[in-house]
Amino acid sequence: MLLEMVDITKRFGSVLANDRVNLQVRQGEIHAIVGENGAGKSTLMKVLYGLVRPDSGTIRMRSREVRITDPGVATQLGIGMVHQHFMLIPQLTVAANLVLGMEPHGRLGTYDRRGAQQATKDLAQALGFQIAPEDLVGDLSVGARQRLEIMKVLYRGAQLIVLDEPTAVLTPQETGELFKTMRKLRESGKTIIFITHKLSEVMELTHRVSVMRHGRVVGVMETDQVTPDQLAEMMVGRPVLGQVDKDPFRPGPVVLEVRDLQAVDARGAPRLRGVHFSLRAGEILGIAGVEGNGQTELVEVLNGLHPATAGQVFLEGRQVLGESPRQIREESVAHIPEDRQNRGLLLDFSLSENAVLGLQHRSKFSRGWLRNRAIREHAEELVELFDIRTPDLEIAVRSLSGGNQQKLIAAREVQQDPRLLIAAQPTRGVDVGSVEFIHQQLANLRSRGKAILLVSADLEEILGLSDTIAVMFRGKIVGQFQADQADERTLGLLMMGQGVGDGPSDLGSREVPEGEVR
Amino acid sequence: MKEKGGKGTFLILEILSPAVAFLLALAMGAVLILSLAENPLHVYNVMFRGGLGSIDGLGYVFFSATPLILTGLAVAFAFRAGLFNIGGEGQLYMGAFFCAWIGFTFPSMPSTLMVPLCILFAALGGAIWGLVPGVLKARFGVHEVINTIMLNFVAMLTTNFLVNHVYKEPGQMIPQTKEIATTAWIPRMAPLLQRLHIQLPTSNPLNYSLLLALMIAALAWLLLFKTRLGYEIRAVGLSHKAAEYGGIKVGATMVLSMVISGSMAGLVGVNEVLGYRHRFLDGFSTGLGFTGIAVALLGRNHPLGVVLAAVLFGILNTGALEVDIFTDIPRELVMVLQAVIIICVVVGDQVFRRWVSRRLPLQPHAGFFH
Ligand SMILES: Nc1ncnc2c1ncn2[C@@H]1O[C@H](COP(=O)(O)OP(=O)(O)O)[C@@H](O)[C@H]1O
Ligand SMILES: [Mg+2]
Numbered sequence: 001m002l003l004e005m006v007d008i009t010k011r012f013g014s015v016l017a018n019d020r021v022n023l024q025v026r027q028g029e030i031h032a033i034v035g036e037n038g039a040g041k042s043t044l045m046k047v048l049y050g051l052v053r054p055d056s057g058t059i060r061m062r063s064r065e066v067r068i069t070d071p072g073v074a075t076q077l078g079i080g081m082v083h084q085h086f087m088l089i090p091q092l093t094v095a096a097n098l099v100l101g102m103e104p105h106g107r108l109g110t111y112d113r114r115g116a117q118q119a120t121k122d123l124a125q126a127l128g129f130q131i132a133p134e135d136l137v138g139d140l141s142v143g144a145r146q147r148l149e150i151m152k153v154l155y156r157g158a159q160l161i162v163l164d165e166p167t168a169v170l171t172p173q174e175t176g177e178l179f180k181t182m183r184k185l186r187e188s189g190k191t192i193i194f195i196t197h198k199l200s201e202v203m204e205l206t207h208r209v210s211v212m213r214h215g216r217v218v219g220v221m222e223t224d225q226v227t228p229d230q231l232a233e234m235m236v237g238r239p240v241l242g243q244v245d246k247d248p249f250r251p252g253p254v255v256l257e258v259r260d261l262q263a264v265d266a267r268g269a270p271r272l273r274g275v276h277f278s279l280r281a282g283e284i285l286g287i288a289g290v291e292g293n294g295q296t297e298l299v300e301v302l303n304g305l306h307p308a309t310a311g312q313v314f315l316e317g318r319q320v321l322g323e324s325p326r327q328i329r330e331e332s333v334a335h336i337p338e339d340r341q342n343r344g345l346l347l348d349f350s351l352s353e354n355a356v357l358g359l360q361h362r363s364k365f366s367r368g369w370l371r372n373r374a375i376r377e378h379a380e381e382l383v384e385l386f387d388i389r390t391p392d393l394e395i396a397v398r399s400l401s402g403g404n405q406q407k408l409i410a411a412r413e414v415q416q417d418p419r420l421l422i423a424a425q426p427t428r429g430v431d432v433g434s435v436e437f438i439h440q441q442l443a444n445l446r447s448r449g450k451a452i453l454l455v456s457a458d459l460e461e462i463l464g465l466s467d468t469i470a471v472m473f474r475g476k477i478v479g480q481f482q483a484d485q486a487d488e489r490t491l492g493l494l495m496m497g498q499g500v501g502d503g504p505s506d507l508g509s510r511e512v513p514e515g516e517v518r
Numbered sequence: 519m520k521e522k523g524g525k526g527t528f529l530i531l532e533i534l535s536p537a538v539a540f541l542l543a544l545a546m547g548a549v550l551i552l553s554l555a556e557n558p559l560h561v562y563n564v565m566f567r568g569g570l571g572s573i574d575g576l577g578y579v580f581f582s583a584t585p586l587i588l589t590g591l592a593v594a595f596a597f598r599a600g601l602f603n604i605g606g607e608g609q610l611y612m613g614a615f616f617c618a619w620i621g622f623t624f625p626s627m628p629s630t631l632m633v634p635l636c637i638l639f640a641a642l643g644g645a646i647w648g649l650v651p652g653v654l655k656a657r658f659g660v661h662e663v664i665n666t667i668m669l670n671f672v673a674m675l676t677t678n679f680l681v682n683h684v685y686k687e688p689g690q691m692i693p694q695t696k697e698i699a700t701t702a703w704i705p706r707m708a709p710l711l712q713r714l715h716i717q718l719p720t721s722n723p724l725n726y727s728l729l730l731a732l733m734i735a736a737l738a739w740l741l742l743f744k745t746r747l748g749y750e751i752r753a754v755g756l757s758h759k760a761a762e763y764g765g766i767k768v769g770a771t772m773v774l775s776m777v778i779s780g781s782m783a784g785l786v787g788v789n790e791v792l793g794y795r796h797r798f799l800d801g802f803s804t805g806l807g808f809t810g811i812a813v814a815l816l817g818r819n820h821p822l823g824v825v826l827a828a829v830l831f832g833i834l835n836t837g838a839l840e841v842d843i844f845t846d847i848p849r850e851l852v853m854v855l856q857a858v859i860i861i862c863v864v865v866g867d868q869v870f871r872r873w874v875s876r877r878l879p880l881q882p883h884a885g886f887f888h
Contacts, residue, residue, distance in 0.1 A: 342759045342760060357760065357764040360764065370744055
């Protein structure tokens with residue numbers, strides 16, 4: 001046994017984050033830890049890495065008891081950790097980030113830049129990464145940053161690597177790359193602890209899996225002896241159907257109509273190149289696509305957060321393009337933004353203050369003076385309805401787990417009962433039970449005759465919820481389908497720019513791609 | 519899912535931590551004093567007796583704290599909006615000049631009109647000097663630190679010019695304007711306090727401007743934490759992107775915050791001109807605007823904290839005089855001590871917080887007192 005954590009207990013105020021947790025990891029395995037948001041997975045890993053001191057419990061490495069008082073000790077023991085939120089310095093180069101704190105030295109004790117570059121190249125080659133040592137980290141994609149984090153861990157000689165929800169921030173393509181890397185690492189004798197919410201990932205990649213619920217380990221199994229449904233049930237404590245109850249599709253009048261929408265990003269590069277679509281009451285329109293093909297800009301333009309360079313947007317027939325975010329909100333448009341930490345929440349505001357962000361000017365919550373009682377009651381309602389796990393309403397949302405932050409945003413926006421909900425990556429980083437719940441809320445909105453624009457990089461989510469599916473590629477809608485006529489393969493090809501005109505290099509030459517069914 | 523709790527966090531972190539920093543600073547000051555071959559206990563005794571040992575001393579403490587409450591509030595308020603207002607010095611010069619100008623230009627106005635008008639113009643002068651960098655920041659993204667610093671020079675030199683060349687008191691060597699009308703004077707607090715059997719000597723300069731400063735602190739607190747505008751100002755201060763998402767006009771909110779901040783600093787003119795000197799003296803401020811930064815820092819950008827910090831600085835200022843007179847320690851040492859306190863608070867606070875949060879299971883709470 002490489003690692004044994006025995007009876008680890010950790011309490012945060014009134015929350016028992018880890019309750020006599022036992023975890024055993026064998027040499028050379030990929031060991032999954034699954035559990036709902038707030039189950040205590042990250043806490044357990046922080047204990048292992050010396051970031052959190054447990055109230056009680058012991059840790060043994062290779063049968064020897066160890067006291068991990070800080071990350072330095074963990075590193076010396078060969079434990080490496082890639083956190084949920086990256087710990088890189090964007091202003092420094094890839095090589096400088098890699099060696100930070102363990103820099104190679106020249107003869108005079110100076111920083112050996114060449115050596116750092118060489119180390120970067122060697123590691124990248126060994127892992128099969130394409131990464132240039134002198135690129136600035138700030139310019140890297142999320143996937144590349146994560147690869148760099150893994151390299152950092154290896155540079156420090158880790159034998160046991162902890163990956164805390166690494167796939168929550170990745171596109172499906174990047175996830176595929178990560179899995180290749182993880183397999184490679186295992187073949188070279190490393191041991192991996194892998195935390196995820198996606199049960200399909202557990203099934204695909206891991207040898208054993210520990211399931212956590214409410215701070216306790218409720219089961220440890222060989223992966224090939226369980227089904228995803230069994231795992232989900234253990235995690236949530238009830239059967240998870242993974243399916244939403246949807247009424248039959250009965251579309252009403254057009255709510256949102258977008259015509260020839262164009263926009264550029266901060267550097268002036270075109271991001272939207274003439275987007276057309278319309279969305280009806282009682283309809284969920286799913287926008288599929290690899291991230292970075294203009295979805296972000298589309299959502300921001302529709303909410304008044306980003307200027308358009310051309311085009312028109314009609315909300316029930318009225319042109320609204322160019323209106324301020326508040327005016328658009330007042331038209332009963334709600335928005336779950338993809339960037340929950342920077343857009344959707346004020347991390348240092350309390351839960352109750354965040355519960356009314358965007359609604360603070362409504363007379364229910366303020367008339368010049370804040371109506372704190374109404375605000376608290378509203379927050380309480382959201383917490384109860386959406387089962388947000390929090391010790392109290394005054395806690396800064398920064399200290400909620402990512403999934404609970406997401407639930408708070410979803411709760412706030414859905415609870416407005418908007419005419420149009422624009423939901424971007426609404427369930428990213430959320431556990432299965434909560435995914436199901438959020439999906440059901442979207443379906444319920446639809447049943448009440450509301451229109452929903454669902455933007456997601458997760459094809460399963462798109463296929464499971466949408467009535468109509470549009471694929472975005474390089475700033476355009478390159479295909480649109482009735483949901484029942486779409487399949488993963490066709491969508492995947494369109495998302496990659498294949499089956500569009502004469503291929504990815506030839507854009508915009510044809511408005512209607514071959515995939516068009518309607 | 520919900521429980522009470524968290525006020526303990528507030529107590530430990532928000533009050534204990536500056537207090538610990540203060541004690542640490544005193545200890546470091548003691549080392550300094552020892553190195554000058556004086557007895558630290560004696561020096562500290564003299565120092566604190568100066569401010570706290572008599573009613574007269576206390577009067578000076580509060581008199582000295584009055585402008586610091588206002589400049590501290592100015593910095594803290596802007597800071598809540600995410601802006602660093604280093605322009606308190608310029609804002610208070612403009613405020614004081616506007617205030618004095620009304621006072622000596624309309625001598626026949628009745629007192630009931632005169633005093634409010636002077637106060638209004640003090641705020642107005644500061645507000646204009648806050649508006650300019652606010653607009654430059656919101657419209658053109660020019661950093662407010664640069665603009666406020668530059669506007670400090672503009673204000674000091676403009677008032678210097680006006681005093682020396684336009685409004686100079688005839689036949690006087692001192693660079694000051696003529697006296698404002700007596701109808702504009704804000705009375706001293708001594709007579710009232712004496713009637714309440716608090717024996718503050720009539721010579722003590724403490725005046726009713728103190729109450730104005732305390733009222734402004736209370737208003738700042740109400741505005742920041744109890745109103746929608748305050749919610750929006752604090753939101754802008756934390757994240758422009760999230761504030762924008764919440765339908766808040768980021769630029770307008772920043773401008774408004776700078777205007778409010780500037781007007782607070784401008785009100786220093788009320789204490790200086792209406793309450794104390796009754797004229798505008800060129801270069802009267804001893805860096806009050808800059809000390810305001812330290813006061814805000816020590817007061818953790820909270821109005822109540824600012825008041826307490828300003829009083830502490832008042833104690834140190836008053837004690838500095840006594841130390842100078844009654845010991846061989848130069849008064850500069852007290853200033854060194856002030857600086858050491860600031861450093862201890864900034865550094866010590868971080869260290870202390872980490873230490874506490876490692877040992878106690880505390881959750882970060884959002885703001886406090888609300
Ligand atoms: N530093 C902290 N302070 C207070 N509560 C915390 C802290 N870290 C985690 N928690 C709480 O402990 C519980 C477990 O959190 P965490 O380990 O992050 O869960 P997971 O990673 O499984 O989503 C949650 O209820 C969370 O709110
Ligand atoms: Mg976690």
